[in-house]
Amino acid sequence: MAKRLSAEQCPGVYRRNIGDIRVATVNDGKYPTAFDHIIGVDAARCRQAHEAAHAPTPPWLTIDTFLVDTGDRLMLVDSGFAGAGPTTGRLVSNLALLGVKPADIDAILMTHLHADHVGGLTDENGQRAFANAELVVHEDEIAFWEDEGTLSRLVELQKPDFGRAQKALNAYRGRTRAVRTNEEVASGVSATPTPGHTPGHSAWRISSGDETLLIWGDMVHLPSIQFAIPEASVIYDVDPDAAAQSRRHVLDMAAADQILVAGIHLSFPGYGWVRKTPSGGFAYVAETWTPVLE
Numbered sequence: 001m002a003k004r005l006s007a008e009q010c011p012g013v014y015r016r017n018i019g020d021i022r023v024a025t026v027n028d029g030k031y032p033t034a035f036d037h038i039i040g041v042d043a044a045r046c047r048q049a050h051e052a053a054h055a056p057t058p059p060w061l062t063i064d065t066f067l068v069d070t071g072d073r074l075m076l077v078d079s080g081f082a083g084a085g086p087t088t089g090r091l092v093s094n095l096a097l098l099g100v101k102p103a104d105i106d107a108i109l110m111t112h113l114h115a116d117h118v119g120g121l122t123d124e125n126g127q128r129a130f131a132n133a134e135l136v137v138h139e140d141e142i143a144f145w146e147d148e149g150t151l152s153r154l155v156e157l158q159k160p161d162f163g164r165a166q167k168a169l170n171a172y173r174g175r176t177r178a179v180r181t182n183e184e185v186a187s188g189v190s191a192t193p194t195p196g197h198t199p200g201h202s203a204w205r206i207s208s209g210d211e212t213l214l215i216w217g218d219m220v221h222l223p224s225i226q227f228a229i230p231e232a233s234v235i236y237d238v239d240p241d242a243a244a245q246s247r248r249h250v251l252d253m254a255a256a257d258q259i260l261v262a263g264i265h266l267s268f269p270g271y272g273w274v275r276k277t278p279s280g281g282f283a284y285v286a287e288t289w290t291p292v293l294e
Helices: 043-052 091-096 139-146 156-171 241-257
Strands: 014-019 021-032 060-069 074-077 107-109 134-138 176-179 183-186 191-193 201-208 211-218 260-263 271-276 282-287
Touching: 014 201, 014 211, 021 091, 021 201, 043 191, 060 260, 107 183, 134 156, 139 156, 139 176, 211 241, 241 271
Parallel strands: 074 107, 107 134, 134 176, 211 260
Antiparallel strands: 014 021, 021 060, 060 074, 183 191, 191 201, 201 211, 260 271, 271 282
C-alpha cells in the first residue's frame, strides 16, 4: 500500500531575535470566522480584497502567541483559544517543542481579555494554567471587565466575553499587575495603547539595541481586508470607530517609522512590515522566513 502524507503540519513554533531579546511565535491554531463579522464598510469590497489576496474562503483567524525571553524573565503575549474546538489549543504542546513548560512562564502580557486571547489562561477547572505567572493587563482593560455594568453595554455577540474575562481575572486574583500607558514591565518591554477594540486594548513594544518589534492583538483580524481597508471594523469591537482610528494610527506609525510588527492574527509566523499604498490604505509585507538565526 502506498504511503500517504500526514494531514498534520510541522510544529507551529518560529524563533527570532530582537537585539538581545529572544522571541518565538507559538501557534495555538486557527478559528473559523465570516465575512459578515466585518462592519462599517461595503461587504462586496471586503470580499473582493480577500479573494484578491488568495486567502481561504470562508475566512479563518490565525491564533498565535509570542514568547519573549529577556534573559531575566520569560513572558508570554496572550494565551490562545483553548477549549474553542479541535483547531485550537496547541499552545502548551508547541511550547514544549521549545523546552518550555507552563510553570516556566514568569508573566503573561495581555493585549486584551477577549476569549481567543484568554482561552489558555485557565484549565478545565478554572484554575491557573500558568501557576507561577503574573497576569499583566492595562488598567483600563481590568476596569472595563470588572465593571458589572459592562455586560449590559455589550451587544449580544460580545456578552460571552464578559464571563470569560472575569474567569481569567478571578483565576489570577492576587497575581495580576495593572499597567499604565507606555509603562515598562521588563527591560525593553512596554505597553503601547491601542484602544477601541476594547478600552484597554494594548500592543507590546519590544526594544533592544537598535531593533524594535511591535506585537499587537486585534489591530488586524483579517490581514487580507484590514490593511487595504483600515476603516473596516469587526462586530467584536467595543467601539468600532475608535478601533478603526487606532488601526490607522498604528499602521501609519509602523509604515512611517519602518517598525517590524507582529500580530496575534497575522499568518504564521506573523512578522512583517507595513507600507502605505496610493489608494490611501496599507499593504502588509511578510518578513522572509529564515531557517537559521543570525
